[in-house]
Amino acid sequence: MASHRHSGPSSYKVGTMAEKFDCHYCRDPLQGKKYVQKDGHHCCLKCFDKFCANTCVECRKPIGADSKEVHYKNRFWHDTCFRCAKCLHPLANETFVAKDNKILCNKCTTREDSPKCKGCFKAIVAGDQNVEYKGTVWHKDCFTCSNCKQVIGTGSFFPKGEDFYCVTCHETKFAKHCVKCNKGLVKAPVWWPMKDNPGTTTASTAKNAP
Template sequence: RKICKACKCSQEDHSLSSDVEDDRKIGRLLSDSKYAMHTARVKGGDGIRIYKRNRMIITNPIVSRKDPTFDTITYEWAPPGLTQKLAMQYMELIPKEMQPVAGTDGAYYRRRQLMRQLPLYDQDPSQCRGLAEGEVKLMEDFVKKYKAEALGVAEVALPGQGGSGKEEGKPQDKTVAAGKPPESTNGTLEPAPTAEHYRCETCKQAVPGDCPVVYADRAGYSRQWHPACFVCCRCSEPLVDLIYFWKSGAAWCGRHYCESLRPRCAGCDEIIFSEDYQQAEGRAWHKKHFACLECETLLTGKPFALDNAGLLCPTCSKSKRP
């Protein structure tokens, strides 16, 4: 189970992964995809790729003191390819409690979301305990397919400039020639909205021409989102590091995209690739994980109690009652 044995809290409440582990996980996710430019090969790592996470350090002089000193703010992640001015504008359009400033609740929130939205066991069969021998290939094909067809890394630009600064290291903070329509992922030209007609795809409100917006290339560049509105269509959580999965005309987080295609085990939290699994009250379990949360007794074909806390046998259910 991916929970604390003592208090039954989730992994993200107790054992967050390290920055290095997160960067390796995202590097693995983006490798073998068209977003591999966001990764770098690890020297001597036998082909392993690591996430080229873009950090941003802001240094402001403190002029009130006699000796010149500086106040330094480090953002643990910032959208790449922007001038510092535009990147700061983007950050200011995100709720303060979600801004990934090092040492703050916002940085902690980002790391929790990396674990929640993009669990390692949704992309790496070797991290799964629920896979039967014949299901490893099924999962490998599943991952390969979503990397090719759904996975995306959104970009930040001014309205009308999405997709225009693809070259790495080329900051986007410029004016695009008037009347140049944006290009979609299949190479066809899409009608360009006029400045007064840019609207956020989520809230449908107008987007000011001087404020950064989010573009998702799989959605086409005629759509844009306010930074705070680029969220998973299922859980409404902001998409961490702008990593999304595109399906049915909407952006999903990795967790809920996978769940939209395959059931997820309520016991081990892994995707179920077997066609023979247990279901009850809208939830699913690997058959070997359909067990009491407290005493681990298998409950297939036996009475059980099910609530938000989990699956319990009648004995443990009675003992937990006040």
């Protein structure tokens, strides 16, 4: 997804009137006063805010002549209102991404596009250790035994329905026992290597333990 830079401010001139001009709207004299020249007309600051100023899409207030304005695709902001919709980081002087009518910083865009952890539902971003099983992905610390809640991590486990059990808990809860020695008759568990998320895919694949 491409990053953008906002367009520059709208074209109008702000200054102090040295000649005998009246405000285009209220007809008050402008000589010696601060004024705005826009679209060939001279107006006082009050009339500029009332009739000419763009409205900030964030705070819904006029963007006055003394304010710094940011605009992108016919939408306007005060420079202090132009922020990431997620983390509120100021973006007036930075690149950004427009997505679903929202303005996002590059960092939050990466998080939005990243896979979500099945355990905590937060994004798995570049550098996060994660595990994947049958198309579902978890942060390493979120993949835990359904019984004892200990992190399974790189260890072996047994899937059972929507739950996952470490070897010890599975043997205690589900394994059949030998009628002679009373030891558990345990099938081979599932195991996978844990990998660092490269940022775009989660490549860990479940394997049968040898």
